[in-house]
Amino acid sequence: MTNPVxxxxxxxxxxxSVHRGALVITGPEGGVRLALGDVVSPVFxxxxxxxxxxxxxxxxxLRFSGEDLALACASHSGEPGHVKRVLELLSAAGLxxxxxxxxxxxxxxxxxxxxxxxxxxxxxxxSGKHAAMLTTCVRADWPVAEYASPDHPLQRSLAEAVSSxxxxxxxxxxxxxxxxxxxxxxxxxxxRAFGRIAxxxxxxxxxxASAMRAHPWLVAGTGREDTALMSAVExxxxxxGAEGVQAFALPDxxxxxxxxxxxxxxxxxxxxxxxxxxLGADVSGLEELRRPVVLGxxxxxxxxxxxxxx
Numbered sequence: 525m526t527n528p529v530x531x532x533x534x535x536x537x538x539x540x541s542v543h544r545g546a547l548v549i550t551g552p553e554g555g556v557r558l559a560l561g562d563v564v565s566p567v568f569x570x571x572x573x574x575x576x577x578x579x580x581x582x583x584x585x586l587r588f589s590g591e592d593l594a595l596a597c598a599s600h601s602g603e604p605g606h607v608k609r610v611l612e613l614l615s616a617a618g619l620x621x622x623x624x625x626x627x628x629x630x631x632x633x634x635x636x637x638x639x640x641x642x643x644x645x646x647x648x649x650x651s652g653k654h655a656a657m658l659t660t661c662v663r664a665d666w667p668v669a670e671y672a673s674p675d676h677p678l679q680r681s682l683a684e685a686v687s688s689x690x691x692x693x694x695x696x697x698x699x700x701x702x703x704x705x706x707x708x709x710x711x712x713x714x715x716r717a718f719g720r721i722a723x724x725x726x727x728x729x730x731x732x733a734s735a736m737r738a739h740p741w742l743v744a745g746t747g748r749e750d751t752a753l754m755s756a757v758e759x760x761x762x763x764x765g766a767e768g769v770q771a772f773a774l775p776d777x778x779x780x781x782x783x784x785x786x787x788x789x790x791x792x793x794x795x796x797x798x799x800x801x802x803l804g805a806d807v808s809g810l811e812e813l814r815r816p817v818v819l820g821x822x823x824x825x826x827x828x829x830x831x832x833x834x
Contacts, residue, residue, distance in 0.1 A: 527561035530784070531791035535818050535826040543791040545768065545784035546711055549799060552723060552777025554691065554716040558802075558833065566695035566708040567783050570765030571599045573686065573700075573707060574653055575732050576717050580685025581656055582728035584678065585663040588613075588656060589731060594739035596656035597732060597763065601745025602631025602640075602647040609742070610646050613655040617662045621646045625672045626654045626702040633745055650702035652742075657704070674705045683707060689717035689729075701766060714771050715781035722761050722773035733761050749793045749813060756809035757800060764789070770796050778803050790816060794830045802833040 526544070533541040546561030556563070574597045581596065582588070588596055592613060600606040614620055621644065629648035630637045636647075645651060657678060661668050666677045673679065674697050683705070687694055690713030700706035724730040736743050740754035743763065749770075753762045759775030768784025770792040780799045784791050793813040801807050807814065818826035 525562045527785055530560065530782075530795055530830060532829045533790075533818060533826070534829055535820065537826070540818075540826075543768075543784050543786060543788050545782060545786075545791065545795075547780065547782045547795060547799065548711045548715050549803070550712065550715040550719055550779045550781075552719060554719060556712055557778070559712075563711040563781075566710055567714075567769070568698060568700075568706055568708050568765075568767065569714050569771065569781075569783075570700065570706065570767055570769050571650070572714060572763045572765040572769050572771040572781070574598070575721055575736065575761065575763050576686045576689050577653065577682050578656065578732050579689060579721065579728045580682035581660045581678075582731060583685055584660050584681045586656060586660040587663065588659070588735075590735055591739050591742055592656075593731060593735035594742040595652035597736055598652040598743045599649040599750075599764070600652055600742065601633035601636065601748060602629075602649065603633045603636050603745055606652070606742065606745065607631075607644075607646050610651045610655050613652070613659060614646075617655075617659040619655075619658050619662070619668070623658055623668060624648075624651060624654045626650050626704075632748075648702065650700075650704070654702065654704065672704045679705045686717070689720055690714065691716055711781040711783055715773070715779040718761060718763075718771050718773035718781070719777045719779035722759075722775055722779065723777040736761050736763075749796070752810065752813060753793075753796060753800075757805050757807070760800075760805075762796070764792060768792060772796060772800075774800075774803060774805060790828055791830065794828055798830050798833055 548563035762772035773779035
C-alpha cells in the first residue's frame with residue numbers, strides 16, 4: 525500500500541515538499557474509527573513506547589508516582605530540572621550515572637546545550653526511562669547488569685506488558701536510539717494502548733496517565749510538542765517518538781497514532797491538532813502547532829498544511 529500525502533510544505537504559494545504517512549483513530553473500545561494509509565503493518569513507535577513500558581515497570585514492582593513516573597515516560601529536553609531529578613532517582617536506588625547504558629548526549633534544550641561543558645548520559649533524553657528501568661531491577665531484585673538486554677527479566681516483563689496493552693504480539697524487537705529494546709507493532713495497536721491507558725479507572729495504566737497529565741513539562745520540556753499538547757487539552761495523554769511518530773489519547777478513550785513514511789517530525793504536530801479538532805477537542809490554544817510557519821529570509825513565507833479529516 526502506498527500511504528497518502530498527509531502534509532504539504534508550502535513556500536511562497538508553491539508546494540515545495542510532501543510527507544506521506546499513516547494515521548489511525550481508535551474508539552474507547554479499541555476499534556478503528558478512521559484509517560488513512562497502512563495502519564496494520566508493524567512499525568517502530570520509538571519513544572511513543574515509553575508510557576507502555578512505564579506500565580510494565582509498575583506491574584513489575586516499580587513504586588514511582590507523580591513527577592518521578594512522568595520522567596519515566598519522558599523524552600526530556602535535558603534542562604537542569606530534568607537532569608537534577610534523574611540524578612535524584614538514581615541516588616535513591618543506590619545507583620549512579622555510570623549505571624546508565626544510554627549514550628552520552630547534549631541536552632535537546634538549546635540554552636541548556638550551550639551551558640553544557642560536555643555530553644553526559646544523564647542529559648540524554650531517555651535517561652529518565654533508564655533510571656526507572658534500573659530502579660525496577662533493584663525493586664524486583666533483578667540484576668542491574670545487562671538490564672537493557674532483550675533477554676533480561678526486566679525486558680521480558682516489559683514486552684509482555686506492551687503486548688497486553690496493544691492487543692498484539694510483538695512483531696519484531698530492535699534496539700532503540702538509547703540502547704534499550706524497541707518493540708514493533710501496528711499503529712492501531714499503539715492507538716489502542718494509549719486509549720486503554722487514558723480511560724483506566726485504576727492500576728498502573730491510570731497511574732501513568734495521571735502522572736503525564738499532571739507533569740507535561742517533565743514528559744518533554746520547554747517549547748516541546750508533547751508538553752504543549754497536554755498543557756492545552758485537558759486530560760490528554762500524549763507521547764511522540766523519533767522518525768515521525770506521534771500518539772495520544774483523550775480522556776474519553778478516543779486515541780490517535782501517526783507515523784510519517786520519511787521520518788519527518790514537522791508533519792506530526794499539525795496532524796495531531798487536526799485529529800484533535802476532528803474529535804471535538806478545543807484546539808484554540810494550539811495555533812502555532814496547527815500551522816507551522818515556513819521561513820524565508822527569517823520571515824514567514826508559507827506553512828505546513830494538513831488535510832481536514834472528515
